[in-house]
Amino acid sequence: MVTVRAPATSANLGSGFDVFGLALERPADVVRVERADETTIEVTGVGRQYIPENPAKNTAGVVAEELDAPAHIEIDKGVRPSSGLGSSAASAAAAAVALNELYDCGLTPTELVRVAAEGEAAVSGEAHADNVAPAILGGFTIVTDEDVTQVDASIPIVACLPEIVVSTRDARQVVPQSVGIGELVGTVGDAATLTAGMFRDDPELVGKGLRNNSLTGAREPLIKGFDAVRESALSAGATGVAVSGAGPSVLAVCREGGQGSVASAMLDAFFDVDVEARAYQTSIGDGATIFR
Ligand SMILES: Nc1ncnc2c1ncn2[C@@H]1O[C@H](COP(=O)(O)OP(=O)(O)O)[C@@H](O)[C@H]1O
Numbered sequence: 001m002v003t004v005r006a007p008a009t010s011a012n013l014g015s016g017f018d019v020f021g022l023a024l025e026r027p028a029d030v031v032r033v034e035r036a037d038e039t040t041i042e043v044t045g046v047g048r049q050y051i052p053e054n055p056a057k058n059t060a061g062v063v064a065e066e067l068d069a070p071a072h073i074e075i076d077k078g079v080r081p082s083s084g085l086g087s088s089a090a091s092a093a094a095a096a097v098a099l100n101e102l103y104d105c106g107l108t109p110t111e112l113v114r115v116a117a118e119g120e121a122a123v124s125g126e127a128h129a130d131n132v133a134p135a136i137l138g139g140f141t142i143v144t145d146e147d148v149t150q151v152d153a154s155i156p157i158v159a160c161l162p163e164i165v166v167s168t169r170d171a172r173q174v175v176p177q178s179v180g181i182g183e184l185v186g187t188v189g190d191a192a193t194l195t196a197g198m199f200r201d202d203p204e205l206v207g208k209g210l211r212n213n214s215l216t217g218a219r220e221p222l223i224k225g226f227d228a229v230r231e232s233a234l235s236a237g238a239t240g241v242a243v244s245g246a247g248p249s250v251l252a253v254c255r256e257g258g259q260g261s262v263a264s265a266m267l268d269a270f271f272d273v274d275v276e277a278r279a280y281q282t283s284i285g286d287g288a289t290i291f292r
């Protein structure tokens, strides 16, 4: 039996649609796998009623199929599904790492990212790897068709999750298929600024680079109260705010020790538009961890 904890993640970070991602210290999924003749899945924890136990429809089951590693898989959900916090990716990443260990497959972490991305394809329609990469590798990650680059980074974060459901599959439909040259130039500038900030552990630079652009900003109207929540977070000291993944979570980058006031400002702003929410005061953290 092997048990793995894989963290929630936040993808896109404004300028890096389908490219950038970061691991959060919390929340996380815990997945336990045991060898079996055929794959079965049991789900407990937050939002379990929305998660299929049919292995063909669960990201962890798809990973078991990809690795040809049948198992009884127990998933304890800490990351709410359809949260914009990489819920489906956390299970896929944890299952990939756990099954690789259980069956001694010998895959490298980068190879596991590609396997776990197939689990994501089953639920979102496309094998985007920007959540599974940080869920496996930790820190800040940059995913391209050829490579996955990981940077250890330490930045204070608030991830505010409203009681709104946004499916990644649906939210991918609102993203524009093309951008103009002005937008492209701005996006490159933001992406470069954010990346430099990650290398320097500098919340000011990361926040500056976090601006939503026309791709990721297209999701803002799906989140009731988004503009007010962003303004409140910035007034409370956040250095930058963006839609987390496909939403509805909102990500705020904070200065050292600034998470408390930013979290309460974001919760108040959601409350003012009658939306219940919870705020994770966290920071960029580690990837999947094996427990023996
Ligand atoms: N192990 C899993 N954990 C969470 N969601 C899963 C899992 N397997 C399949 N799903 C499905 O994936 C969808 C949630 O994924 P997604 O929309 O990408 O949300 P998130 O942004 O939280 O990752 C839900 O429809 C859920 O039923």
Ligand SMILES: N[C@@H](CCOP(=O)(O)O)C(=O)O
Pocket (backbone or CB within 6 Å): 009, 010, 011, 012, 017, 018, 019, 083, 084, 085, 086, 087, 128, 130, 131, 168, 171, 172, 244, 245, 246, 247
């Ligand atoms: N790049 C993807 C990221 C989806 O993240 P999730 O946490 O909402 O699943 C996208 O923007 O569609």
